[in-house]
Amino acid sequence: MSEAHRVPLSYADVDAGWVTSALRDAWPGVTVSRVERGPVFGYKQNKFRISVDYAEGGEGRPRTFIVKGNFPGENDPSTGSAWAMANELRSIRDVAPLVAAPAGPQWHHIGITEEASAIIMEDLTPTGATFFHAFHTLDLGQAMAFMDAFARMHASAWDSPIFAAGGAMGPGTLAHENRRLVNDVYFPTFFTPENWQSYVELPRGRALPARFQNLDRAKDAWGRLWAIMPQTAMVVIHGDEHLGNLYVTGSGEPGLIDWVARPEHWPIGLSYFLLCALDIADRRMWERALLSHYLTRLRHYGADDVPSFEEAWFFYRCAAFYPVVTWLNNSAVWQPEAINTANAVRAATAALDHDSYGLLGL
Template identity: 80%
Template sequence: MSEGMNVPLRYQDVNARWMTEALRGTWPDVEVTQVRHGPIFGYKRNKFRIEVDYAAGGNDRPRTFIVKGNFPGENDPSTGSAWAMANELRSIRDIAPLVAAPEGPHWHHISVEEEASAIVMEDLAPSGATFFHAFHTLDLGQAMAFMDAFAKMHASSWNSPMFAEGGVMGPGTLAWENRRLVNDVYFPTFFQQENWQSYVDLPRGRALPNAFQDLDKARQAWTNLWALLPQTAMVVVHGDEHLGNLYVTASGKPGLIDWVARPEHWPIGISYFMLCTIDVADRRKWERALLSHYLTRLAAHGAQDVPSFEEAWFIYRCATFYPVVTWLNNSGIWQPEAINTANAVRAATAALDHDAFALLGV
């Protein structure tokens, strides 16, 4: 990584000079002579493919890369917030390497500053990787493979000393700050009356059963869920395990993008994954087998004191309430309404199937 580089504030700042500096962390003698921007892709206007030309002798290197950033100079809210981009890139650079993380695109350069951050990473398209989206749910083999990948990552941090005072992911560290910002700053905004009602009034909210639109009931269930979670193991979670952040390599190996990594209790990551990536009918058929597979693979990857199936089944069913609230309250900047609605309804259906309100004493 090249130090002291300016972070691009506008799309046009990703030019030959900037790319030369960005790639010199990988190839010290590289010189980019020209950059051609492809169209911006994805719902958020924060990433695009570029094609580069090199000076003589560089053509054995990749010709295309993906560049992502929050680009504040564009004055476009749809590029995303500075905090979210910084969180993502620090997760990739500083937290994921501390655990047995699933596959991810190789990155060549990351810059993180207060107002702007950017990453240059591998373009996975030439390698034949397949990306998912909210309306292309996983089949059973794919779901099992991702469960194994999550089990391996979770086992590598299962109740780890890394989370203790003085540990590399303990209080006062970047990882713990990610957890604090998500749990203590972001989540409480959900339950402000005006915010809650604004989302309930959207199609996603009106698509939910009445019980899930009730602020007081939801607040109590949420409080009771977080009171239960400390009984479960702390792990590093990806933090946003929905279909838009998953891919498989050409050989079928699971991969993840767009991290919000932090120490968290394992049911949060597993319930979110199961409810957001599997069709409702399939989830009803497969969830017991998938949870059992996760527990078996945790033990195989070296986790100690893995819960029994009965213990895990109880807390998983309680945690089905978590993605109901997070998708109901997801900003329209992050995902289009159809995706917010699909995931909120998938989660609410599971919470109804498992009578999560009753399990949580509401």
């Protein structure tokens, strides 16, 4: 395999030769003479900062970048799976540019093979960006700004022909494949008895109300939720809108990282965001106003057939059950137990507040 098409399998493969070839996608004249790798950061062991020296073509170029990949050669499950990393990088490269996506780090190279994927992207730290985390929930102004950003993105493909056969995100496209992998391959693994019980027995599971621990009832509710979702508009969602993937730029603009972008029904992305990004008490006070704000901004950005508040409120409350299931079943490889527990409990509290099971006919 040529240097230009090599994807690093281990941390050590992120060397001057690979970085040079990768950066030449954007800057053909550049040559990197030295790469210094910083420590791996974040819960998953899959990203680190690099500092570079240039032999040629480095004038005005950044001296630091973030490299992220699944690095199968490290033989460490905490670097993540090949399909998940490929999904994320296809989202950034192929899906997000088709819609009015919020801010995100500029990327300079993406390489994807069946075994490994990697990206070189902008280091946002020097730009003054502020990152959130699961225990730093949004205030009202921040939540409104993100709702506006999601409304703008959703409106840009609101029930668009782009999702139909022959469209840029229709069957046979990478966007459609992203949705298939999540909905038809990943989600069904939740409901095997062994998998379900293994998560119920963790702190996050035992922290949930008993009705949400019951596999048969949860599986029934899950099926009913997806059966009514086609009554709502299809949009492009970020796909993992929790606090660990949110930031604001130095100028205060909402930003997103770690995409799992795919065509999806709008209540799925919106409920996941609101129920995970807000403190429980704040969510109870603000969610009606935030949903109203979202609908107003959808109209502002040109979406047609925007639902009434009453209709949107119904589907949003039904979809409150979605993050209960996804956070209960989130792998400990991807997030620590404290974060899985916090988000599962936030979602379960909302599903109780809104009687999601009752709305779904249970």
